[in-house]
Amino acid sequence: MSDTNQRISQIVQGNDVVLFMKGTPLFPQCGFSSRAVAILDHCGVAYDSVDVLQDMEIRQGIKSFSDWPTIPQLYVKGEFVGGSDIMMEMYEAGELQALLQEKAVAKAS
């Protein structure tokens, strides 16, 4: 496993909810990332984020790690959930809220 894959794996395993995004939750740098942040904020769960714009290796590595071509990418309890579109579809269907509840992730403080 490449060094980048190992780093990604540690991040994904080490955080209940982690969003790989462009920018930060306070300053998202892309419309899709900003929409993903808004969805997570609406769900009211605690989450970590990784700004892929600050780390080119992760920016490219995350796409092969999940076999998903775009950013943002959401992981819950180590599992890839989807990008911004899937997060929106799941949120509108109540599936994302159910998943977060089922996985018993911490609420935002």
Added chain:
Amino acid sequence: MAMPAAEIEALIKAALPDARVEIRDLAGDGDHFAAHVVSEAFVGKSRVMQHKMVYSALGGRMGGELHALQLTTAVPN
């Protein structure tokens, strides 16, 4: 310029012949599209798998030449 809507539709239909594809130009600039794809091939597939099927139809252009394609998928009702 990213890709014309007709080309996006043609690529998707080449891989998913039964697909009904609706494409909207979100910003009127030919660079930000929303696509809604309905196909029998999605039956029984997870959302992630459905989207991956469309992305592979687009032949690796997602995230590169095609930056802003907002995608929703559905099975025929």
